[in-house]
Structure formats: C-alpha cells, structure tokens
Amino acid sequence: MMTTRAIRIAVLVSGGGSNLQALIDNSRDKPYEIALVAADRDCYALERAQKAGIPTVLTSAQTGMKRSEARDYISTALLERVHEYRVDALVLAGFLTIMTGPIIQEFSQRIINIHPALLPKFGGPGMWGHHVHEAVLAAGEVESGCTVHLVDAGCDTGPILLQRKVPVMPGDSAESLAERILKEEHTAIVEGVVLLAGRLALTTGV
Ligand code: GRF
DSSP states (O other): OEEEOOEEEEEEESSOOHHHHHHHHTOTTSSEEEEEEEESSOOHHHHHHHHTTOOEEEOOOOTTOOHHHHHHHHHHHHHHHHHHTTOOEEEESSOOSOOOTHHHHHTTTSEEEEESSOTTTTOSTTOOTHHHHHHHHHTTOSEEEEEEEEOOSSSSOSOEEEEEEEEOOTTOOHHHHHHHHHHHHHHHHHHHHHHHHHHHOOEEEO
8 A cells, every 4th residue: 555654844044034934833633844944144044943852954155156157056965955855845934045956856746835926916036025015015916925846946936836915005015015925825835735735745755
C-alpha cells in the first residue's frame, strides 16, 4: 500500500519570524515537518526555531561582498544545507535574499514565498515590508492582502497558489495595514504549505 509522508521543509527567514511561528504552532497533524530554519542574517526568527528545538543555520554574506556575490554565496551554502537535512521544499517567510543559480533550478516547483500584497500588484525588487504598504496606500487601493506563490527565478513572480484579502481602512497607516495583513499571512502560510505538500504528495513505498 502506498502512503504519503510529511514533506520536510526548510523555512528561510530574515526577520521576526511570526510566519515561521505560525508554521511551528500549526504543525500538528499537518503534512509537513520543519526540518531546518535557515537565515541570511541574525534575526529573532532563529530564536523562535531554537526554542522549538528546530535545527538552524545562519549563512550571512561576508563583509565586502557585492550584492550579486552575496546572493551566490548564500544560495550555494543553502543548497548544501538543504541536502544535508534531506529537505523536500523551501518556504520563504520574510527571506530577503533573492536566491540564484542551482538551488532555484533544483527546487523548481518546490519553493513558495509569502508576500504582503495582492500580487502581481505591489511586488518586485524593493517591494518589501513597509514599502509595500506605503505603495498600496499611495495608490488609493481599497483592499490589500497577502499572496503565497511558487518562486521562480524572478522576484515575487511565479504562479500564485492562494491569496487572502483585507480591506484598507480610512486613516490606515503602513503599520496598521501591515498588522491587519500579517494576521492573514499566518493562516495563508500554513494553507500554502499544505497545498504544496499536496502538489508534491511524496509517496513512500510500504
Ligand atoms: C511578512 O510580512 C511577509 O509577507 C514578508 O516578510 C514579512 C515576514 O514577517 N515576506 P515575519 O518575519 O514572518 O514576522
């Protein structure tokens, strides 16, 4: 009888890690297990992982590296780590390095990202954190939200898996809008990983 096993995910982080915490808190009876948390800088997300007993790795750019060198360096180091931890899929949860090269090819269709806006609008280079919400407010949008999408070689491009919407309220600041969206992200990130697990449906010969 063929059964499917939980997918082993590496969660890639650069910041506070509230999306990582949502994945940790909701992992019971779900088709995923967090095999590794990898950061490109020291960040509170690493503490969250350590408190949960999840292996962590920190690979930050070496001083003096150009941005493109840093991207290559981090991407190469991450590929080695994900092999070491037998990772099936990558989950970018506030990860600020645009990965390049072999890791993108090898994990094609097996990397998801969460973005705090309704892509394809308000995405792309420079569109992260408060920059996104400021752009949404400046554009006079009446709604925003978050998007979970498959990662391709671009930035915030790739097929959309799901979106969750919130209203933009009169008088919203970037902070108040971000807070409203972040609550939805914590549901979206778990739903997105479950969808990814279904797409991969890793069978184990039994
Ligand atoms: C989230 O807003 C996510 O959409 C964006 O970066 C932020 C990460 O927040 N990619 P956290 O580190 O998960 O709290």
